[in-house]
Amino acid sequence: MARLEGRRQAPTIKVVAAAAGVSTATVSRVFSRPHLLRESTVAHVTEIARELGYRPSHTARALSTGRLGMIAVVVPDIANPFFPPVIRAAQAHAGAGGVSTVVGDTDEDPAKELDLLAELERRTDGVVLVSSRLPEEQVREIAARGHPLVLVNRDVRGVPRILVDSAPGIREAVDHLAGLGHRHLAYISGPAGSWSDEQRRVALRARCAELGITATVLRPHRPEHDEGRAAAAEVLATGATAAIAFDDGLAQGVLAGMAESGVAVPAEISIVGCDDILAATTYPPLTTVHGRGGEAGRLAVELLMELVERPGGERDRRVLLPSHLVTRSSSAPAPAAPAAPRR
Amino acid sequence: MARLEGRRQAPTIKVVAAAAGVSTATVSRVFSRPHLLRESTVAHVTEIARELGYRPSHTARALSTGRLGMIAVVVPDIANPFFPPVIRAAQAHAGAGGVSTVVGDTDEDPAKELDLLAELERRTDGVVLVSSRLPEEQVREIAARGHPLVLVNRDVRGVPRILVDSAPGIREAVDHLAGLGHRHLAYISGPAGSWSDEQRRVALRARCAELGITATVLRPHRPEHDEGRAAAAEVLATGATAAIAFDDGLAQGVLAGMAESGVAVPAEISIVGCDDILAATTYPPLTTVHGRGGEAGRLAVELLMELVERPGGERDRRVLLPSHLVTRSSSAPAPAAPAAPRR
DNA sequence: TTGTACGCGTTATCAC
């Protein structure tokens, strides 16, 4: 009675072997190393297997080979629009190689990140760790455990990593604004200690210095909308005619803050974001530095797969992905005078 | 030589048994059904296991029990802000039960959804399928395969499902707008064939009829920003003084469209969204119907776990989650006359 | 080229 309700048992290698009149070893080889077999054998067994709906069990295979056929992508916040593209690209690339992907969300919490990584090490063949919030030493310890690991946007020596290089994009942004006649830029900093933030800040200062224009760096901000809204006033207070924000979320907040203050963007002030995660969903559409998250995800998986294949491989690969500026409508020629709040 | 490079082998149940002077069966019981053992035995073995850093192998356990200790949450688009909260809640709830969660992204593609589900059935103990894009019959077929399945926001008879009931929130929205003096509302439809869209449309029409106010239903729209921007003109053309959009993304687009046309929100027209996924990140902050995604995710996992435990359980559970209105700043008293584009 | 037999780490069954 219970038998009738239960779903049809998946056929095992044994029944396929029996049905095909070969040994289980042969069936196994058909699915793992078919080149070792005579073509006709492969064809025959494949056909029988297809009829029976046989698929090798991941679990049993894993127990035998030690390979799970699964990798993980760990991000700090699945709701942050920067990450979905990297996840998606990773999934696609891994899937093409017959490997499944699980995504982990650490909720921006280093403790959770630690636990999650420990768990995922036991569930996967390797992990891509994106924008880790862990102190460098911890990252190093984790890498030392030997489980294949690739970092994205985290620059830790001795650990394979893919880095989006914001500098070129920032330089382009500064050049773009300077070309529009802006002589004083504000930079709205992101989280203190963020690798990306430091990179952006430094690049901006350097480029401004080269062009002989003024750069004012505002205090660190959490990369959130509210903070951006608040930052609008800070920007206005500097007298800058253009601002570059650490990321698009922040920039979008600034846009809202400007609207609340009655300051027109881009007529009275130009705003530039980073990451290009909001596409054209802001008003006005945001000029921004494209983050290349998708490419980073793909490359990370590629590198990870290599490590999984050859655990003895290169341990200190460092791939840099140059960013570039995407010009939309939130930047325009500098106004005659800096804007002031109207309401 | 290779031995030195490789990472330390994880200890197996055997070495723990030997070290503790008990049988492997006892060690196994310590980790799965400790209540069958004498307390002192449990304590002793636990201690030894801790010292050795032993953790039972998921793989071996799975092979033996048929339970993977893993469930899946499948969504159409991980980048759509409606889903992260349901994923997160699901992860949290499953994790509390010692079950890992993998998230699948179908990229809004029914074919991919089908493949992904097939793969995940073999990798998990059950799946939560959120906002499936599959035709009802296919959903039914999949459910019939017997792998534990719970639907979210998809109403298929005979398949356990959690549904966010938009009707109460929509009614509140209509009442809210009517209370502000609006006598003509527009509804900006979502994807044709969407369960949620139909529900919202019907509820809106019904409530408007009850209150004796006019409702104009616009054509179906993909729930994207661009479509919303385009829809702004359509709304203006109806002469309505307020519009309710299928979701927040669409509503945000309408906001942008209105800004482009020089129509002030909410002074000249009120805009209401659905799902509450943008929080207060729009300008002006959006009045919207809260979607309760988190609760839906939690409940879905709860139900799924039940199904995994007792495969013979109730097959036709249908849980309805009433929504409600969140009032922000995109709605205000009706203007004297409908707005017209200014630019 | 194919088959035999064993091992992978755990749980279930059945003794004791």
Add this chain to the structure above:
DNA sequence: GTGATAACGCGTACAA
């Protein structure tokens, strides 16, 4: 309460 041992489904030396 605890132990011995046979599964679980597959990969792979080794033999043929």
